[in-house]
Amino acid sequence: MTFGPILKRAFYNRPAIEVARGLLGKVLVHGPTAGIIVETEAYLGGDDLASHSARGVTDRTRVIFGPPGHAYVYLIYGMYECLNLVAEPDGQAGCVLIRALKPVAGLDIMRRRRPAARKPEDLASGPGKLTLALAITRAHNGADVTRGPLVVRAPAEPRAIDIETTPRIGISKCADWPLRFLIRRP
DNA sequence: GGTAGGATGGGCT
DNA sequence: GCCCATCCTACCC
Secondary structure: OOOOOEOOHHHHOOOHHHHHHHHOOOEEEEOOEEEEEEEEEEEEOOOOOOOHHHHOOOOOOHHHHOOOOEEEEEEEOOOEEEEEEEOOOOOOOEEEEEEEEEEEEOHHHHHHHOOOOOOHHHOOOOHHHHHHHOOOOHHHOOOEOOOOOEEEEOOOOOOOOOEEEEOOOOOOOOOOOOOEEEEOOO
16 A cells, blocks of 8 residues: 655644644554544643643653654553644644544454454544554654654545534543544545 | 443553 | 543443
């Protein structure tokens, strides 16, 4: 399976909302597995209390304040890992949670990693599911996603995309902020 | 079709 | 000690 060029750092060096919308339709690639990004959420700096960066720089959140184009991976509910891509210039907080993929390569490998998935579209249809399907772990925290093995590429055939905007999922603070983005009728 | 409850551990008060 | 940017199973329509 062949895709377009790897997204450069300048792509990520912008407001998190722009990066979250721009990532839709791009391809997340890890080794033989890949999926089209179909759902994202923006987590902002400043007064976004839902963001892990809201309480400042800690061991966990340092990467969110660092240079753009890196992975922020954290453990949630003691069992699952979630992948974010860091946005905004170096020194400013902001990242994008990758919430769902449409699998396009390495489906057989993903099935072995996700035995609970009944259908192909369930292999990576959630933030914890996609990290399992693509074998992304906390070992990737801080990894540069502008150079492999974990990268984001342009699609082989770029297409026009219709974006739907909704509030973010599964949070209590700033629950009404419209920062979740999906490809409508993918 | 739908949802209630449990698993499970790190981060922070 | 409490709070999670979740997922799966069991059970109930």
